[in-house]
Amino acid sequence: RLVIVKVQQKKKPLERAFFYASSPEEYYRRAEELVRRDVISKEGLGKARIEEYVLGQKFNANFQGWVLKDVFDDFDLLGFDDRKQTNLHGILGLPARDQMSLDTPVKNEEVGHYGLTMRESLKPLVYRAAERFRRICEKEYPPGIIGLFALQGAIAYDSEDPEQKRLEFYVFDVSPRIPGCPCVGPTSPEMRRLTLKYLGLLKEYGLEKVETPMDLPMLEIRYAADSNRLEETVT
Incomplete structure (x- = not known):
């Protein structure tokens, strides 16, 4: 099942960096990438909330x-x-082809x-x-x-x-x-x-x-x- 993982951002702990995964392998791959990019920390990941994603x-x-x-x-x-x-809705405003070409971590900071x-x-x-x-x-x-x-x-x-x-x-x-x-x-x-x-x-x-x-x-x-x-x- 598709899940959404809600993790505190490393540099802005009041905001969360969300990512999505549909298997344990995808979860670890995406989590490691965000840790490597310094978006989240391993400590923050340990306190993350994992919820089933509702398609609606x-x-x-x-x-x-x-x-x-x-x-x-x-x-x-x-x-x-x-x-x-931000930056989620900025990314969603792009055509799908351009979204796929981005190499930018998705963030869900409420604005x-x-x-x-x-x-x-x-x-x-x-x-x-x-x-x-x-x-x-x-x-x-x-x-x-x-x-x-x-x-x-x-x-x-x-x-x-x-x-x-x-x-x-x-x-x-x-x-x-x-x-x-x-x-x-x-x-x-x-x-x-x-x-x-x-x-x-x-x-x-x-x-x-x-x-x-x-x-x-x-x-x-x-x-x-x-x-x-x-x-x-x-x-």
Whole structure:
């Protein structure tokens, strides 16, 4: 199976150098090449994460998890985004012939985000994943995750479907985001729907709309403070 190996860069430990392999032989060959090029270290390689690579469109699904469920909800979907990375996206912008002629290690340093939308018929997959995540967090780390979070995953064909017709949302990482992905506010139709959903409460505080993801936890904290329930919103 194809895997992605996530290793800290030697000279920029906050960033990772990813590489791909479909066999142990390919893994060792590519790892040794990156060590030789001084992109990664052997120590960093020993701490690397190896994950099965999902062949599908990536989505960061952004959510607000509420703690005052009697006033707000369990959670709300804010919208989707994906990353722009250097030098990966520069290489992908080249024709395949020119990509093959390069002798440059691929790096995945995050430099920005862009907004995405998802087919309405696929959103239940994302909602189910978020609900499972919320329940597990409440069970294992009570009171659970509070505020903004993102499920980083991809929509791909379900590996358990022999006909490869059914789609599934595979989660490979979780991000507790403060203040949330900045591109979601101006690009996501979900944000406009949240304005309508919480319009009555927004008007109580002299607000007209939800503009950024950070508006939502601020709204809950303000309501909790005014209702003498602030202790419920912090850990």
